[in-house]
Amino acid sequence: MTATTTGPAPAGPATTVVEPLYITAAGVVSSAGIGLGPLADGLLGLTESQEGPVGEDAEAYPPRPVRAVRGLDVKEHLGRKGTKYLDRLTSFGLISTKEVLRDTEVDGARTGVVMATNTGSVSTHSTLLYDTLTLDKPYLVNPGRFPNTVMNSAAGQIAIRNGLRGLNATVAGGQTASLLAFRHARLALGLRRADRLVVGGAEELSAPAAWGWHRTGVLRDGAALGEGAAVFTVQRERPAEGPLAELLACETRFTPDPRGYTDGLADAVTRALLRSGVSPDEVDVVSLGAVHQRGLERLEERGVRAALGGGLPRTVRIADVLGETFSASGAMQLAALLALWQAEPAAPPVTALVTSVGWDGQAAAMVVRSPR
């Protein structure tokens, strides 16, 4: 800690316990399959992931393991109408959202969307950018696809398909993006900006994205790339039929100095626990985010240990099963916990920590509890 932070802690929300929010549904599209069931099977080692890229540019991928979403018939899930220009990322988001809203009567005016992203659909903007650099008439890019190059395209399409007219946010936060989206949603629901939010993250693979990852060199050798989406409905009201989980605090921290990244995460975890009214020894399981990323992986573990008093409880490492799903990883980390709780219902409520660290100094921690 630097000298300027050792003064008296400012009073206010940093030390007050937040009201819990309720997760009422989860929709997942991952390389394990659709829904929480296949994800649980993957996590429990009951199924093996299939390796290798899919799609038209599959041949152009770098030599690296890939866990792609396979055999997804978008038209079967979403119908034929309006799917012509849908990119993979948006399709994943739409299918996941359809799952979470399946049994819900939606008040469109009071329901919104908060989606995490890295840069939106890489396949869409890289294809169009390639066209602008290679066409004789570079202005003849496909006008039907251009609107999909904006990073809020998935959130917009989710709103359009489901009539969700409430606030509509897209949050970029690199590796931590999904947790930042939950943080964003917490504040918006707390301030009554919506009654219910569809919150999650989506990532798609393509050869350009895969090469970007590969050339950046931040992934361990042999670490797989992944894709997919996980979205959840989050609301203030406790549902009569009981929630899938209680969402307690979600706290973030930025650390400008790389030497402080571990302390930054520890601080985010400590504050998240404090504001959840949960003591470090009550954490039963940690769902980790930076699995397979050089440098970040170890500092994430160190930061969590520091905040929990040295030990590390049971861990869930989503990237072992799904590969690196980057901005969607926080949502996948949460989905993994829900999947395991459904597959192996625990008698006492389980208190879980979801953590994420990213490059530049982003850190985030969220506390969730299994149904009572």
Add this chain to the structure above:
Amino acid sequence: MAEPGLSVAGAPEMRRVVITGLGAVSPVGIGADVFAAAVRAGTVGTKPITSFDASAFPRRNAGEVLDFEPADHLKRLDPGSWGRSGLLAAAAARLAVADAGIDEGQLELARAGAIMGTTSGESAVIQELAEQWVADGLHTIDGRLAGQTPASRIANAVSTELRLSGETQTIPTACSASNYALGYAYDLVRSGEAEVMLAGGADAVNRLTHAGFYALGAMAEDVPRPFAADRTGIVTGEGGAVLVLETYEHAVGRGARIYAEVLGYAANCDASHMVHPDNTSIAACIRAAHEAAGVRPEQIDYICAHGTGTPTNDATEVAAAREVFGERIPPISSIKSMLGHTMGAASGFGAIACCKALEQDFLPPTANITEPDPELGEGVDPVAGVGRAARLDIVQNHGFAFGGNNVITILGRVS
């Protein structure tokens, strides 16, 4: 049923939030005072594109920040390690913090963070990678550059430059992004999550955005002429726009100059079409913003329009205003006529223009208008040409985006 967006009824007691610092890195000048003087004079900053080879395009103008040297403004960021959008944001943040007269120690104690909007993220970096791809194949792309592509690096650049440890989010809700960032930062401050926040946005002129708007048929033939009879569309632009938000008590406690109070905001989604705006939905957003701010339509003295200059968008925006304001639409102007459409920074520049208009008693103009469009109907005052002296008390700032994302902020004079 409640309006889409936002009623805050039942929410806990909130603090007042004011704006005390402005940072503009714009096509009409760098620094809030330079920016304000240029805007008031109706200076047009769109010129032939220099940042990429536009010779194969039928339209070759953009609002670029031609005199931007990152090293002139930044103390910590290495310009070689960050993309242009992040550098524009960080430079604007430096200027905003200096304008607010707040030092780094105060920022840290106040748990300050940065919420930055964008449309295309680090588009200049991505463009360079695409050039490498086209030239020598995907396997040759520069890994160091690839690491600079995440959109999150725009807010991260600000927090790294200013050593902020508070909430740091980039909000890529396209062309309403700065207003969304402003709204979210306002919520963080008013609810007590932070005492001080930086909010705004940044984007860089780039080939894909230029091509895409042309392909959509939305590109102006020469200059943007929002609300003019002969308007033909947008001209793309770039820049960094940042505002310093803090609680009223914090500002007064340190003797800060206060430009404006954030009275409230609303965000909603058309949920109908990716590209075509919806006047009913925008009207609902305006009403919700008024409700959140606790103001009536007749109290609004000025609308800083989204005002892209496409025939459809301007007509839709005026129709929405008419639904709320009836026959008395406040003066409504578009600074995009001078800056070009700075995308994710646009409503940040709008907010800065609003703050300066409140401080210096003028209505920002819409440049390039010779004849206002009669089809927009009676009573539309686009403040044609140059700024006009006027005392303003409450103003509203519009931001609309692809995806149907509407965000409206309401700013008021603090007496």
